[in-house]
Amino acid sequence: MDPLIEGLRGRLVVSCQAYPGEPMRDPRTMAQIAQAVVAGGAAAVRAQGIADVRQVVTAVDVPVIGLWKDGDDGVYITPTLEHAVAVAEAGAQIVALDGTRRPRPDGRTLAETVAGLREQADVLVMADCGSIADALAAQDAGVDILGTTLSGYSGERPKTVGPDLELVDEMVAGCTLPVMVEGRVHTPAQAAEALAHGAFSVCVGTAITHPTTITTWFADAVATARG
Structure with missing residues (x-):
């Protein structure tokens, strides 16, 4: 196992993201938040968007899991090889991408995307999965770490109130790669x-x-208690 991933064993990763139009949607703000969570014990930071990844990488001394959301439907988490390469070039040590079996905008398979990324950048790859079938396919595609990120969002599993622990059980039992619950x-x-x-x-x-x-x-909660 890569030492960088080994360093995440049993540790907390914190995702520092803000949505478009929100007051905190600024790369400098996200970098400061990243510094704050590292001070609190985060072993790695997950950052979204090229500008954010660049800022966060320079602000913290822990691994950065980078992604690029483009769109708001279907495959939009680092959806193409071009997006993945850009995230790597921005400095992310781990590139997170959609790890589902859904069609990708550029027509490539996940395996082709992973292979193409490895040809152009020396990075690790995280697959954001929505089901055990996704996880097994992503493992076969050559990724380095699996996430439960898209459970409840890809159409294969219901959206649970908390983390999808049933999927966690399935992935831990059925896969050989590390599983990050997200x-x-x-x-x-x-x-x-x-x-x-x-x-x-x-x-x-x-x-x-x-x-x-x-x-x-x-x-x-306060409004409910107030009646």
Whole structure:
């Protein structure tokens, strides 16, 4: 196993992202948030967008998992080889991409995308999967680490309230690659439970780095209590 991935074993990864149009949607802000989560113990940072990846890479001394979201439907997480190469050139040590079996915009298969990326950059590859079938196909395609990121979003599995622990169990039992649990991990207890199910590492985003959503949780609770 690559030493960089080995360093994530049993550790927390934090996703530092903001959506278009939000006040925090600025690469400098995301870099500062990345520094803050590293100070709190994050073993790696996940960053979205070329400008963000460039800023975050220079701001932290932990591995950066980079991706490029282009679009909002179908395959949009680092959807093509061109996107993947750009993320690598921006400095990400791990390139995260859509690891589902859905058609990709450039017509390449996942395996062709991984092979093409490796020809142009010395990086590791994370596959964001939505099912055990995705995970097995991504493993065969030559990726280095598997994520549960797209569970509940690709149409193959229902969207669970918390992390999809059933999928975690299936991936841990059926795959030989490390499994990073990502998606709807909203509490420390859920993060710990994911590791108890055999996850290699856990990635948390919204619950740590998205204050708008966190505020709505509290505001809704207060409104309910107020009646």
